[in-house]
Amino acid sequence: MRRPLRPFLAVALTGLLVVLSVPAGAMADGRSAPDAPAPDSDGPGHQVPAGQRIIDLGGIWEFTTDPDTATWGKLPVPGNWDMHDKYANHQGDAWYRRSFDTPRLGDDKIARLHFEAVSYTATVWLNGTRLGTHIGGYTPFEYNVTELLKTDGGPNTLIIKANNDEAIGATWPWGGISRPVTLTVDPAVRIERQHVTAEPELEDGTAEVATMVTLSNASDRERTVRLSGTLTDRAGRTLHSGALRPEPPAGPDVTVPAGSTKTVRLTTTLPKGSHELWSTDRPTLYRSTLTLTDGEELTYALSDRFGIRKIEVLPDGLTLNGERIRTAGFNRVPGDRVYGATEPLSVIRAEIDRMKRAGADMTRIHHVPQSPDLLDYLDEVGMLNIAEISVWGKGASLDPERWKPELREMVHRDANHASIFAWSVANEIKGTEEVGRNFVRTLIDYTRAELDDSRPLTYVSNTFSEIDGPEDEALQYTDFISVNMYRDYTQRLQRLRTYYPDKPVFVSEFSSDGYTFTPDRESVEYASRYDGQIPAELSGVPWVIGASRWTFDDYRSRFQGTSVNQLRGWGVQTEWGGLKRSYDQMRAAFAPVRGLSLARADGGTRITVTPRSAGELPSRVLRGYRLDWRAVNADGDTVAERRIPLPDVTPGDTPVSRDVGWQTNGWQEKEAITEHVGLVDPQGYEVAVADRRLAAPAAPRVSQTVAADGAVRVVFDHVAGADSYRVEATQEGTDTGILSRTVYKDDHGDITGLVNGTRYKVRVVAVSAAGETASEWMAGLTPGADAGPLPPDAQVLVPVADGAVFQWRGGGADHAYAIEVADARSGELIRSWTTSIRGFSRIEDLGSGRQVRVRIRGLRADNTASAWSEWVEARTK
Known part of the structure; x- marks a missing residue:
């Protein structure tokens, strides 16, 4: 089925539309296009393989919070000033400055300064000329500076004034140049972007792939170029394209007016068996690579990854590629005090991997546009996401014209991400007031008409409980309902259903942990009050398609109620990367099976997988899963292991059991202290786990101690086979009157109530269901009032x-x-x-x-x- 043509908005230019249908790797007249350099298969989703020269302007820049000062400091770019002690709490204006040489441009070349993100507003000057001001700290912008670059051999001076006064919600307003700054040199005619839509026909196994390509011409005369496109898999192999028919009167040549743009549509149909679908377990990705030629010369190439998948929003649910899914996830607040908002790819991948292992398959990951690196990785691992602009709260400006640029920049940059299944235009605004209803209606209409009509649209409400009818809330304009909820789930959702009986609900935020942020919530010892039971409660509301816990990570904040450490401890992960006890709770609650267990059997172990019931949250068919079993000794080494394939597991199925005859070798049974099993998805994520203790844990070791006023701190190393640790203290010369504290995840325990001036000895006991093992006593600790209270x-x-x-x-x-x-x-x-x-x-x-x-x-x-x-x-x- 061919989609209707839809116009693309051209920034500050008038766009024209042409329709082409060309075979992969060929022009519409049948001639082969010159080969472009192959995109990097391990590189980012969006690439420009040919025609663009990129000059990285990152590095050490001059920096000041007072432009009148005679001496400027130095800070790295990309980076945020509030990662550094001197500027840790600075909010307001700050200036960055650097110089660079003019590159050799050549004829018919255009130079642009490109900014991936500056937080939150940025005013830019080049060689004393003000280029403009950009509002929004999460989306890219650029300026044509061809005529402003120095030609006398002197250096160019670039100055950026950044301002971080506008905080989004309760998150920290990281200030500065958060993402790369580059000077790009392109031909006058280039490919601005492409928007790929790839949807399968589930009945016959084919798939239509179409890309809306926007070409721009920055010269003062109209130009004619040739455009071709190729679809490839991850290995660079060209996909079979099937029969392709040019759509007259369009031909291979595209004429782009002077100082304007033209939008061109390329299509192909992939036959059955030539492709795989993108899903949360098997996120297969392909590439659409476009080339421009002028005569026989290749002048430009642009390449974007995409996935072939079909999302359908039903009155009572959501389907992915024709199968109903109910799944869960986490919100994630980007940024920490090591990297600020300039997160390295290693941090992004590590945290998303942890989320996937905890069953996260669908989320509204945060209420601001996300970094391209994060979105690329969501594509790669199969995590559905609602992408949202940074409109937050009752105090947000609700002038649609204020937010259209950010929405346009987000959609233009991110539309090819298979993980993005919906767009959201706001979070927790005045949705029950006329100004809020008009705002949501206007931006949804704008998105559908001018940016993307291939995805569902929503906005996130926290005012839905205040209404008396469907016309009272901006939710009336959405394709599905998104709500933030922190109490009374079933009752409020049932009432909401009476107003919108034809719209499913995504719970975009939930938690039971409340708004009191003590330092205890920032500890790995923290366990949630009730969050592990909320998915089970939502299971009884069948039109809820998913739920996303607020949040995955603790985050820096100065919002009211924040802890003395400038942290809000909502997360299942501490700001410094420790996994809390609440992570284990949510991992069990979000697991795709109800149970995974180990039990002794004749000659070994019986592993039992208990599927979830039909309609439970989460629930979906599990295909290609396996069990990874291993036995571990006291050193943490694996002494035996098995990999056991599983049949397809459908919600409502009877439990599946498999036996492991690992004890046939007596030395293995004697040596192992723990056996572990993981339910592993097709990507290798261990999404459910179980352990059985066979012998007492290894012996722990006390590594450091601190004596304080009436207390001691005992620091120790974790060991294999332990479920918890008991830190003990008693007076020297006796083994009675022991004071103790139980620790589950931390690496130390504080014992209070000790007598000052008395000598104590301490030890650590590793505890499991199979027994206990104690360290040696460490003597010589004497608490005293002069030592002061326990330290941070x-x-x-x-x-x-x-x-x-x-x-x-x-x-x-x-x-x-x-x-x-x-x-x-x-x-x-x-x-x-x-x-x-x-x-x-x-x-x-x-x-x-x-x-x-x-x-x-x-x-x-x-x-x-x-x-x-x-x-x-x-x-x-």
């Missing part, structure tokens, strides 16, 4: 270039902190200082490859101080 928790020391970022968890009594950094080998003190910054310090200028250690103490307003914390250690980069 020294959490982690993260290596960065020529330094490290130290992160800690403080309490409410501290008004400042003293920090020491020493050489880890010699013990020599390198530096000491005090700071009022909360939760972190970026320790710079330590040199590269240096092993250092850091500790901290809290300073009180009454001039007293806590004990010094334990040391944490790292090697600088």
Whole structure:
């Protein structure tokens, strides 16, 4: 089925539309197009393989918060100023400056300054000429600077004023140049973008692929070029295209008016058996690579990844490629105090992998446009996502013209991501007021008419409980309902259904943990109050298509109610990357099966998989899954393992059992202390786990101790086979009167209620269902009032270039902190200082490859101080 033609908005230019139908790798007149360099199969989803020269303007820039100062500092770009101690709490204007040489342009070339993202507003000057102001800290923008570059051999001066006054919700307004800045050199006629739609015909197995291609001509005369397109798989092999018919009167030559754009449609139909569909378990991706030629010369090439998949929104559900799915996920607030909003790909991948292992397959990941790196990875791992612009809260401007540019920039950049199954135009605005209803209606109509009519549209409401009829809420204009809920799920959803009986619901935020953010919520020991039961409650509301927990990660904030560490501890992962007990709770709640268990059987172990019931949340058919079983010894080494394929598992099926005869070798049974099984999806993610303890854990070891006023801290190493740890203290010379504390995930335990001036001994006991193993007693700890109270928790020391970022968890009594950094080998003190910054310090200028250690103490307003914390250690980069 061919989609109706739809116009594409051309930024500041008038667009024209032409329709072509060309075979992959050929022109419409049958001649072969010149070959473009192959896109990098491991590179980003969007690439320009030919015709564009990119000059990276990243590196060390001059920086100041006062442009009248005689001396500017230096900061890296990309980066955020509030990652650095000196500017950690700066909010407002800041200036970046650098110089660069004019590249050799040649004839018929256009130079543009391209900014991937500057937060939140950016005003740009080049050589004293103001280029413009961009609003919105998450989407790209660029300026044609061809006529402004210096031609006298002198350097060009680029100045950017960034402002981060506009915070989005309760998240931290990271300020600065968050993503790359480049100078690009292109031919006058280039491919601006393509928008690929690829939908299968499920009945006959074919798929129609169409791409709307926007060409621009920056010259002062009309130009004619030839356009061709090729579809390839990940290995670069051309897909079979089937019969292709040119659509007269269009031919291979495209004429683009001077100073304008033209939009061209290319289509092909893929026959049955020539392609695979994109899904959450098998996210197959392809490429559409376009080339422009002028005569026999290849002048430009552009390539984008896409997936072939079909999303259908039904009155009572959602289907992906014809199968009903009910699934879950997490919101994720980007940015931390090591990288700010400039997240490296390694961090993005690690956190998305953790989300996938916890059953996350569908989410509204956050209420701002996301980085291309993150969206690429969602495509690769198969996580459905609702993409949203940064309109948040009752105080947000609801002038549609204010937000159309950001919406347009997001859709133009992100439309080819298979993971994005819907667009959202706002979060928690005045949806029950006329201004809010008009805003949602206007932006939804604008998106559908001028940007993308191939995806469902929604907005996220938290005012839905206030209405008396469907006409009262902006939800009336959406294709499906998205709501943020933190209480009374069933009752409120049933009432909402009476107003919108033909629209399914996605719960875009949920949690039971409340709005009191104590430091305890930032600990890996934190377990959620009720969140693990909420998916089961939502299972009883069949028109709920999915639910996304708020949030995956703790995040920095200055919003009301935030903890003394400038953190909101909503997450199942701490800001420094530790997985909380609540992660395990949500992993079980989001698992695609109801149960996975291990039990002793004749000669080995019986593994049982219990499917979820039909319609449960989450639930879907599991194809190509397997069981990975292994036995582990006290050193954590695998001594036996098996990989067991599973049949298709359908919701409502009876339990599936498989036996592992691993104990036939007596030495394996004797050596193993734990057996572990994981349910593994086709991508290799372990999405459900179970352990059975066979013997007592390995012996733990006390690594450091801290004596404080009436208390001690015991730091220890985790060991294989332990479910928890019991930290114990007793007076020397006795084994009675033991005081203890149980720890599950942390690497230390604090014991209070000790008598000052008394000598104590301490130990750690590793505990499992199969027994206990204790460390040796460590003696000689004497609490004392002079030592001060227990110190802040020294959490982690993260290596960065020529330094490290130290992160800690403080309490409410501290008004400042003293920090020491020493050489880890010699013990020599390198530096000491005090700071009022909360939760972190970026320790710079330590040199590269240096092993250092850091500790901290809290300073009180009454001039007293806590004990010094334990040391944490790292090697600088």
